[in-house]
Structure formats: C-alpha cells, structure tokens
Amino acid sequence: MGEFELIRHYFAAASCAQGGEGVALGIGDDCALLSVPAGEQLAISTDTLVAGVHFPAVCDPFLLGQRSLAVAASDLAAMGATPIGFTLALTLPEVRADWLQAYARGLNQMAENCQLSLIGGDTTRGPLSLTMTVFGRVPGGQALTRSGARAGDLLCVGGELGNAAGALPLVLGERVAEAAQADPLLAHYWSPQPQLALGQALRGKATAALDISDGLLADCGHIAKASQVALQVELERLPLSAALLAFFGRAGAQQAALAGGDDYVLAFTLPEAELAPLLTAGWPIHVVGRVSAGSGVRLLDGSGQDITPHTRGYQHFKETP
Amino acid sequence: MGEFELIRHYFAAASCAQGGEGVALGIGDDCALLSVPAGEQLAISTDTLVAGVHFPAVCDPFLLGQRSLAVAASDLAAMGATPIGFTLALTLPEVRADWLQAYARGLNQMAENCQLSLIGGDTTRGPLSLTMTVFGRVPGGQALTRSGARAGDLLCVGGELGNAAGALPLVLGERVAEAAQADPLLAHYWSPQPQLALGQALRGKATAALDISDGLLADCGHIAKASQVALQVELERLPLSAALLAFFGRAGAQQAALAGGDDYVLAFTLPEAELAPLLTAGWPIHVVGRVSAGSGVRLLDGSGQDITPHTRGYQHFKETP
Known part of the structure; x- marks a missing residue:
C-alpha cells in the first residue's frame, strides 16, 4: 500500500479530497491547494510530538490521535483563527492496522470537533513521532498576537x-x-x-x-x-x-x-x-x-506580596554551555 | 535556550520575522501569518526525512540541510507554485552547536536559492528526523496537478x-x-x-x-x-x-x-x-x-516492443497482509 493509499484508507473520515470550505485540492497530488478569501490571512502552526518525550511510548492510540491534533489546533485558537485544515506527517516503526485504525478514530473525532480537514501528509518508517501543521484563516490585521498587551489591561x-x-x-x-x-x-x-x-x-x-x-x-x-x-x-x-x-x-x-x-x-x-x-x-x-x-x-499572594518563584516552564532543550 | 531562540539563533539567515513577500508574521508567535494575493491559491506540501531511512544516520549536516529543504520545495515546483516560505520541525537527539550551525548553513543556502523564508517551526528532542512544510502561491485554477494529461500529449x-x-x-x-x-x-x-x-x-x-x-x-x-x-x-x-x-x-x-x-x-x-x-x-x-x-x-524499446518490467518505485511501507 502506497503512502497516499495508507493515509486515505485509515484517515478517510478526516480527509477531504475536494472541497471542504477553503480546501481547493486535498490529499493525493504534490501539494494541497487552499483558497483564502480576499482580505483574510492564513494562520499556520507546526507541532511535533515524539514518543517517550511528549507522550508515553506505550499509550492508547485513540487518545494519542485526539491529543496530537488538539495540541496543534490550540495554536489556531490562540491567534483567533477559523480552522481550515491540517497536514499529518506520521513516522511509524511498523504498520499495524489496529494501531492505525484506533489512532485515526481519535484523530478524526478531534478533526470533526475542530472543523479541520486532513489536506495532506507524509508517512515514513522510523521511531514513532507525529508532526501536525494546522491552517486557519483570520481577517487581515485581526489575528491575536502576543505583542499588543497594554498597561492597565x-x-x-x-x-x-x-x-x-x-x-x-x-x-x-x-x-x-x-x-x-x-x-x-x-x-x-x-x-x-x-x-x-x-x-x-x-x-x-x-x-x-x-x-x-x-x-x-x-x-x-x-x-x-x-x-x-x-x-x-x-x-x-x-x-x-x-x-x-x-x-x-x-x-x-x-x-x-x-x-x-x-x-x-x-x-x-x-x-x-x-x-x-x-x-x-x-x-x-x-x-x-x-x-x-x-x-x-x-x-x-493574596496580600499583594511578590512571591515570584524561579520556576520556569517546560523547555525541550536547556541552554547549551 | 528556548525553542524559538534555538530556531532563531541558528536559522536567522533563512528566517523572516516580519515581511518577506507574502509573510505577514514570521517566527515567534503561536502561528505564522501569510497573505495570499486575491485570486491566488496557496500550495502546501509536507515531507519527512528520517535518519537511517531517508539519509544515512551519520552524514554531513550541511548537505542534509540542503537536501531536506530541496526535497520539499520540489513539490512546489511540481505544482507550478511561486515559493513563499516553509516551517521546519526538527527532532534532535541532542543540541550540538557545530551540527546545528552546519545544518542551518546548508538549509539557509537552499532557502535563498529557492526564495523560501523560514516562517515557523518546532524543535523537539528525539531520534533525528526533519519535517518540512512548504508554502507557495499559484494563480487560481492554474496549479499543475496530476490529473489533466490527455491522449496525444x-x-x-x-x-x-x-x-x-x-x-x-x-x-x-x-x-x-x-x-x-x-x-x-x-x-x-x-x-x-x-x-x-x-x-x-x-x-x-x-x-x-x-x-x-x-x-x-x-x-x-x-x-x-x-x-x-x-x-x-x-x-x-x-x-x-x-x-x-x-x-x-x-x-x-x-x-x-x-x-x-x-x-x-x-x-x-x-x-x-x-x-x-x-x-x-x-x-x-x-x-x-x-x-x-x-x-x-x-x-x-527502440523498436516499439513492450518491455515493461514489474519493478515498482520505492515505497516506504509495503502492503499489509
């Protein structure tokens, strides 16, 4: 089974060969094509999840399917974007029909929930990891960025x-x-x-x-x-x-x-x-x-005392010496 | 060093925080923003390269940088698209400054060659693999697809x-x-x-x-x-x-x-x-x-004889039983 057949077969419910809103051409050609309404911009984000780093190597593939897309779609939410679609780059150590079916069920459920169509992807053999790239649209100049906070807000x-x-x-x-x-x-x-x-x-x-x-x-x-x-x-x-x-x-x-x-x-x-x-x-x-x-x-704290800890959030790589 | 700092530091030459043509917002926010001219469509393709599968696990990172982007950009060529930008999802077993510098030099050279700006990405720890998603634009309805060949061509x-x-x-x-x-x-x-x-x-x-x-x-x-x-x-x-x-x-x-x-x-x-x-x-x-x-x-063959072999091209996964 070829790459596209593999993706199509297991991810049919989330894929959209022709015609989800904004999707001019879906899976199966060299590129997908998106139409962006005049005056709107395209919002794009990429997230990778690696087994043993971002999720346990042994886990429920249905739940992983949900989580892997939700994590990426959350970046569209953060920009105020209306979801269009996503690509899935799936690296698998082996093709196991039961794993793929369960993963695809979880992915499809989250895709439907988020109104995202699968528009393309790549399947490769290797250590389990997933890279999602998500696409949304937002009226020009109205995206929510990180840079506009003002004193008093x-x-x-x-x-x-x-x-x-x-x-x-x-x-x-x-x-x-x-x-x-x-x-x-x-x-x-x-x-x-x-x-x-x-x-x-x-x-x-x-x-x-x-x-x-x-x-x-x-x-x-x-x-x-x-x-x-x-x-x-x-x-x-x-x-x-x-x-x-x-x-x-x-x-x-x-x-x-x-x-x-x-x-x-x-x-x-x-x-x-x-x-x-x-x-x-x-x-x-x-x-x-x-x-x-x-x-x-x-x-x-409750009395307005500064109790800032030196804790920092999760970082995938610490500073190199 | 955080994710964005890591990407920015080593990939500065290819990145474009504000303003490459069509890039309304580059690296550093939750999403990148692309502006697509009215009447044009956005072409998108994703490719993953895994160490030991698509390239030797030990190889020159400069050359890998060139090859990893070229492979993805070729899909834009196949659609007749004008390049805009790309995202890089980079999974690395460790942060080695010399490896990243050389990889980034190769990547930047190919990015300049192809007129592609780095607009976003993700860096994660794990077995070496690279997922590129490339973006181009094409006048509406003029993309080169696989489906229009006609007898006589x-x-x-x-x-x-x-x-x-x-x-x-x-x-x-x-x-x-x-x-x-x-x-x-x-x-x-x-x-x-x-x-x-x-x-x-x-x-x-x-x-x-x-x-x-x-x-x-x-x-x-x-x-x-x-x-x-x-x-x-x-x-x-x-x-x-x-x-x-x-x-x-x-x-x-x-x-x-x-x-x-x-x-x-x-x-x-x-x-x-x-x-x-x-x-x-x-x-x-x-x-x-x-x-x-x-x-x-x-x-x-030269005399018009049918000599079709049964050889098939490279497939990452063979058909499952």
Missing part, C-alpha cells in the same frame, strides 16, 4: 489551569486515583479542547493572546516580552478544578497551574471595558491578574 | 534522470569512484535543484505534472491513474548523464532512471504544440514518451 485565562499537569503522574503510572478524581484530569491531558470559538470571539477585543502549553508563568513571560510590558499574576485568582485540589491539595494544585504544562487554555490580555460583555455572553473567562508598565512576570 | 522530463539513484552506492559507502565520476552524482543526491522556474513556466501549458521521487515508471503511474490515461515511456529517449553511464553502464543507468528514486526532476505531459516555444526559450525539456487512451504505464 486585565490578564485573563479561558478555563481551569493545571489539570493536564495534574494528570501526568497518572499518565506515567507514578500514582493511582479513583476514577472520579482521575478521569477529569486525564480527559484534560488526552483530549484538550482547543478554545477555537473563544479565540474567534476575542478578535478585536483581546490585545494579546496565546495558548498555555508551558505553564502560566512561562507563557505570560512570552506576552510580557513580546508586548514589552509587565504582567502580575494573582495566586488567589487561579481557577483550579475540584479534582486537581482533591488530588494535590491547594499548594500542589497552584504549582501545577503556574508551572505545569499542557493546559492548552487561552491566556490573554483584555481592556477592562471588554470584560463584562464577554462574561454576559457566557464565555468562561477568569481574570487572574493585570498588565502594567515594566517587564517580566510577577506572582502576587 | 507528449510525456516530458525536465532533466537527466537516475543521477541521485546512481549516487546511492557512494552515499552508503558500498562503492567508491574517482571524484570526476562521483561528484556530479553526489551533487544530485545531496543538492537536488527544485525546478521551480520550470514549474512556473509550465503553468497554462503542461496538462499534468509531478516531481520524480520514486522513479520515472512509478511516478508516471501516478499521472496515468489520476488522469485516467496510458503513458508510454521510450527507453532510448531517457536522458542519462555521462557520469551515470560511466559508473553503471547503459543498462544500469537506464534502470536507475526508470526505477531509482530521489531525482526531483519534473515529469509532465504537454500538448505537442507547446513544446517548440519552450525549447526555444531554453528550458531543458526532454521528450521521453507519449500519452494515449487506456491505463497504466508501458516501457517500449
């Missing part, structure tokens, strides 16, 4: 933090927990829900945005640097789930929210006047701090 | 065939040869020249096109199938280099041209009337056969 997040980091000891088999506690955490790790609708709702309102992948403090550092402002995070305002609090206690849950990875929840800055209409419209927005003049990220 | 290629396949025994250290013989073959393997200008010149003229990556016969099979026609390849018309003939003899050189991989030369079908003006303009076009009604690919 509120610092907000789009949901509870730390659940995926909290799931990690369960994923790695280091701890066990009852289903009532474990399941909500594991769901956040394996099936993060890219906040695509929220990202689009924030167009023209949020001044800066990103998706939290390396922990709130480290990712706030990216906004602070790109926008040349300072961000204050208030410890007592972090939205923490009941499951995370029960599993880790308050201090552990706060640590997971601040420095854990894999949240894939949006963090964004918002002029104060924009908040009320968004809350009224039902968006799950939590104010966790504020933007001020200066630089860097500071963590404040 | 000429079957053409854009240059000598088999040189890269001929280099493989040298690359793998299975044979040695004098520099005069080895160097031209090795150059085709390590630094294939994507035929971007030829692809653009063929817009509105060629009826079908692709880049030869799996050997002429296998790739002609893709055109035949997509266009629902038959292709005849004439053995005596294959353009073969002096170096390949000297190294392999005529029969071996023909075999390399027909069933070897990695040529990254365009194969295309052309109405007979289109040929002369293109030759007059100086394009390196060789007629190697013809399109007729029917299906499949047939190889004909």
Whole structure:
C-alpha cells in the first residue's frame, strides 16, 4: 500500500479530497491547494510530538490521535483563527492496522470537533513521532498576537489551569486515583479542547493572546516580552478544578497551574471595558491578574506580596554551555 | 535556550520575522501569518526525512540541510507554485552547536536559492528526523496537478534522470569512484535543484505534472491513474548523464532512471504544440514518451516492443497482509 493509499484508507473520515470550505485540492497530488478569501490571512502552526518525550511510548492510540491534533489546533485558537485544515506527517516503526485504525478514530473525532480537514501528509518508517501543521484563516490585521498587551489591561485565562499537569503522574503510572478524581484530569491531558470559538470571539477585543502549553508563568513571560510590558499574576485568582485540589491539595494544585504544562487554555490580555460583555455572553473567562508598565512576570499572594518563584516552564532543550 | 531562540539563533539567515513577500508574521508567535494575493491559491506540501531511512544516520549536516529543504520545495515546483516560505520541525537527539550551525548553513543556502523564508517551526528532542512544510502561491485554477494529461500529449522530463539513484552506492559507502565520476552524482543526491522556474513556466501549458521521487515508471503511474490515461515511456529517449553511464553502464543507468528514486526532476505531459516555444526559450525539456487512451504505464524499446518490467518505485511501507 502506497503512502497516499495508507493515509486515505485509515484517515478517510478526516480527509477531504475536494472541497471542504477553503480546501481547493486535498490529499493525493504534490501539494494541497487552499483558497483564502480576499482580505483574510492564513494562520499556520507546526507541532511535533515524539514518543517517550511528549507522550508515553506505550499509550492508547485513540487518545494519542485526539491529543496530537488538539495540541496543534490550540495554536489556531490562540491567534483567533477559523480552522481550515491540517497536514499529518506520521513516522511509524511498523504498520499495524489496529494501531492505525484506533489512532485515526481519535484523530478524526478531534478533526470533526475542530472543523479541520486532513489536506495532506507524509508517512515514513522510523521511531514513532507525529508532526501536525494546522491552517486557519483570520481577517487581515485581526489575528491575536502576543505583542499588543497594554498597561492597565486585565490578564485573563479561558478555563481551569493545571489539570493536564495534574494528570501526568497518572499518565506515567507514578500514582493511582479513583476514577472520579482521575478521569477529569486525564480527559484534560488526552483530549484538550482547543478554545477555537473563544479565540474567534476575542478578535478585536483581546490585545494579546496565546495558548498555555508551558505553564502560566512561562507563557505570560512570552506576552510580557513580546508586548514589552509587565504582567502580575494573582495566586488567589487561579481557577483550579475540584479534582486537581482533591488530588494535590491547594499548594500542589497552584504549582501545577503556574508551572505545569499542557493546559492548552487561552491566556490573554483584555481592556477592562471588554470584560463584562464577554462574561454576559457566557464565555468562561477568569481574570487572574493585570498588565502594567515594566517587564517580566510577577506572582502576587493574596496580600499583594511578590512571591515570584524561579520556576520556569517546560523547555525541550536547556541552554547549551 | 528556548525553542524559538534555538530556531532563531541558528536559522536567522533563512528566517523572516516580519515581511518577506507574502509573510505577514514570521517566527515567534503561536502561528505564522501569510497573505495570499486575491485570486491566488496557496500550495502546501509536507515531507519527512528520517535518519537511517531517508539519509544515512551519520552524514554531513550541511548537505542534509540542503537536501531536506530541496526535497520539499520540489513539490512546489511540481505544482507550478511561486515559493513563499516553509516551517521546519526538527527532532534532535541532542543540541550540538557545530551540527546545528552546519545544518542551518546548508538549509539557509537552499532557502535563498529557492526564495523560501523560514516562517515557523518546532524543535523537539528525539531520534533525528526533519519535517518540512512548504508554502507557495499559484494563480487560481492554474496549479499543475496530476490529473489533466490527455491522449496525444507528449510525456516530458525536465532533466537527466537516475543521477541521485546512481549516487546511492557512494552515499552508503558500498562503492567508491574517482571524484570526476562521483561528484556530479553526489551533487544530485545531496543538492537536488527544485525546478521551480520550470514549474512556473509550465503553468497554462503542461496538462499534468509531478516531481520524480520514486522513479520515472512509478511516478508516471501516478499521472496515468489520476488522469485516467496510458503513458508510454521510450527507453532510448531517457536522458542519462555521462557520469551515470560511466559508473553503471547503459543498462544500469537506464534502470536507475526508470526505477531509482530521489531525482526531483519534473515529469509532465504537454500538448505537442507547446513544446517548440519552450525549447526555444531554453528550458531543458526532454521528450521521453507519449500519452494515449487506456491505463497504466508501458516501457517500449527502440523498436516499439513492450518491455515493461514489474519493478515498482520505492515505497516506504509495503502492503499489509
């Protein structure tokens, strides 16, 4: 079975040979072709997940299918982009029909959930890894970047933090927990829900945005640097789930929210006047701090004391000597 | 050093934070943003190269840098697309400054050669592999696909065939040869020249096109199938280099041209009337056969006898039972 046949056979439900919205030509030629409406820009992001680094080498391929696409699609949410499609570069040690079927089922479910069509890809033999490149469209000049935060803006997040980091000891088999506690955490790790609708709702309102992948403090550092402002995070305002609090206690849950990875929840800055209409419209927005003049990220306790730790988010490579 | 810093530091020459033509936002945010002129479409292709599968695990990183981008850019040539940019997903077992510097030099040289800007990427730790996603633009409806070949068209290629396949025994250290013989073959393997200008010149003229990556016969099979026609390849018309003939003899050189991989030369079908003006303009076009009604690919000897072998091109995965 050739490359294209392999992809087509197992990924038929997510693929779109001709004609998903914006997809002029899908899988099967040298390139896919996308049509971008006049006045819109194309948003593009690439993410690689490597077995043993970003997910356990032995894991449920259905869940991996969901997670691998969700992680990439979350970058479209962070830009306020409307999803179009994605390419999948799949490197596999061997072709196992049961593995591919289950992986494709998970991928297809997330693709449908995110309204993304599979438009192309490559399959190669080698150590298991997955590279997704996702495509979305956004009206010209309206993409949410990291660089527009202004002193006085509120610092907000789009949901509870730390659940995926909290799931990690369960994923790695280091701890066990009852289903009532474990399941909500594991769901956040394996099936993060890219906040695509929220990202689009924030167009023209949020001044800066990103998706939290390396922990709130480290990712706030990216906004602070790109926008040349300072961000204050208030410890007592972090939205923490009941499951995370029960599993880790308050201090552990706060640590997971601040420095854990894999949240894939949006963090964004918002002029104060924009908040009320968004809350009224039902968006799950939590104010966790504020933007001020200066630089860097500071963590404040309930009394406004600076308790900034030196913890940094997850980095794939540490600084070389 | 974080992901973006790593990419920026070593790939600065190829990257383009703001403003290469069509690049509205480059490396450093959640997504890159491309602007596509009204009436044009975006062409996209993804290719993965895995150490030990697509290139020797121990090889010159400068040459690998050239080859990894050229292989991907060749798909833009095959669609007749004008290059814009590319993303690089780089998985590395360790961060070695000398390796990254040399790889980036090779990559940057090919990027400049192809007029492609690095617009984003991901760096991860793991077994060495490279996934490139390339972007180009093409006037709406003018992309060269595989599906338009018509009975009566000429079957053409854009240059000598088999040189890269001929280099493989040298690359793998299975044979040695004098520099005069080895160097031209090795150059085709390590630094294939994507035929971007030829692809653009063929817009509105060629009826079908692709880049030869799996050997002429296998790739002609893709055109035949997509266009629902038959292709005849004439053995005596294959353009073969002096170096390949000297190294392999005529029969071996023909075999390399027909069933070897990695040529990254365009194969295309052309109405007979289109040929002369293109030759007059100086394009390196060789007629190697013809399109007729029917299906499949047939190889004909000098007297018109059918000598089709059952050889197939390189396939990363064979059919599962």
